[in-house]
Amino acid sequence: MTIRRRISESTIHRLSLYYRLLAALEGEGYHTVSSKDLAHREKLTPAQVRKDLSFFGSFGTRGLGYPTKELKARIANILGIDRQWNVGLVGAGNIGSALVSYKEFQKQGFMIKAIFDNDQRKIGSNHKGIVISDMNDMAAEVKKKKLEIIVIAVPASVAQKVCDLAVTAGIKAILNFAPVNLKVPKEVLLRTENMAMEIEFLSFFLTNRLQLDNIERT
């Protein structure tokens, strides 16, 4: 499927939420689910849920709801998580180690196939079954292991260098955990995960003594 219309980040994010919710509902024995059920659990409106799903074609039957299993499979297909992705991780420090152990990645088909570092003491050693490679061998490893996604978990000071190596190696999708804005060519998708921004959401809430009702899920 090729998407020609514009899609918002929030929509993609909500698809990930729906996928998780459908997996939970399937586990609880629900064979069908309504847009109202999905909306209620995610604090959205049923109209928003229907709009999100209609973006990807026609789902469900009016009055009967969506078949849980099929909708989940369809969303997995849209998100690209019904297949396996070969992921290269750069940085064998604390965040890197946490990501290697993060079962949620594997569960969704993101398999860490290579780990890179620039520390000579780490290169060549075995980290949870993967031999750590030299960062400078990235191009060869990307080709050999057919890596498709690079995850950057290095200090901010070297993140742009790592990013450039990944781009040169032909990588088109990068997830960055370094707290720095990286530059990539326009054909490369870069996502920066900034953990401080999540905690700022909390301080905003506490500072403004907000009622949760005042926050709209988007």
Next chain:
Amino acid sequence: MTIRRRISESTIHRLSLYYRLLAALEGEGYHTVSSKDLAHREKLTPAQVRKDLSFFGSFGTRGLGYPTKELKARIANILGIDRQWNVGLVGAGNIGSALVSYKEFQKQGFMIKAIFDNDQRKIGSNHKGIVISDMNDMAAEVKKKKLEIIVIAVPASVAQKVCDLAVTAGIKAILNFAPVNLKVPKEVLLRTENMAMEIEFLSFFLTNRLQLDNIERT
């Protein structure tokens, strides 16, 4: 300031982005910045930027733009990052260790003042200057150290128990890194950071061979 209108998650997220951008622009010597500058760097529309900022009162002068330093200070104040927050971290594993070393937290005023674990081998030991406490002493430590935010970095299987302990201790804001949906009373704000959802954004993009132009920043 008390916010009475509804505010969306995306708006709060964009404030965090503007704050970072303004800090960068200030560093580059820009004394004023226009909504167009802010919009351009974040791939938003100037109208969106003006709308976001107008939510919090009147900023800037038509035609002259916003004074960089003042706008940054004002956003820091709105986000509650112009003060210090006492944070308790639960879980001294890989993610926990990464968070303790994460300078971005401290930079924004989030100070980890207590670390909790349930592993008897870890309790009492010193982790980067903080003595690890027993998870079951949370209520006493929250009071003693005036903790305001709890960060959960434990395996999914024990996350709800930790969350309940935090709620019982009077905590109103929780950041959860465990890949599980936690239940909290309605007066508590819970944010769950799911790293797998970020990487799904990449697989969505690669799967659908999207042009970046088709993705709208929200």
